[in-house]
Amino acid sequence: MSPKKPESIREQAEQRQQEEAMRVAKSVQSPGQTKEQTRQIAKGIEKGIALYKQQQKAKARERDRARKKGPSQNLIQGSPETDSTTSEIEYGPNSPALLVAGGIFCLVALFHIMRYFLGWRLIIENFEIPMPWSLAAALVSTGLSVWMFRVARDL
Numbered sequence: 001m002s003p004k005k006p007e008s009i010r011e012q013a014e015q016r017q018q019e020e021a022m023r024v025a026k027s028v029q030s031p032g033q034t035k036e037q038t039r040q041i042a043k044g045i046e047k048g049i050a051l052y053k054q055q056q057k058a059k060a061r062e063r064d065r066a067r068k069k070g071p072s073q074n075l076i077q078g079s080p081e082t083d084s085t086t087s088e089i090e091y092g093p094n095s096p097a098l099l100v101a102g103g104i105f106c107l108v109a110l111f112h113i114m115r116y117f118l119g120w121r122l123i124i125e126n127f128e129i130p131m132p133w134s135l136a137a138a139l140v141s142t143g144l145s146v147w148m149f150r151v152a153r154d155l
Helices: 009-027 035-069 071-076 096-118 131-154
Strands: none
Touching: 009 035, 096 131
């Protein structure tokens, strides 16, 4: 007696899923394991695959809903779901642009502090920049650096 041929696309997909689950179950089969145990493992794998597919479909529906609302709604609501497969630029925690900006401001502050305490002279077109200006620039740069890092952390 030959196995029953699947009638619909859905049945074909289910049969492929069962075959895949059985292949995986056989590949991890331990010595002394019975055929019944292997079938039970294959059923568990099949259920896991079905659950995974169900979760992925739910995520895709959620992304579609968010996309239909438009990008301005996502920014306002702070959507936690990000899709790395889209071509849109999305900013999230530790945004590289904010971290780079914070790092640059931090370096500028460090150089101004070093200039102030080491007494380096800074002359631009026959005008010597006063030392207190470097102290003020260091404070401003430090503030901007802290601000960039906080914004990157809070996004």
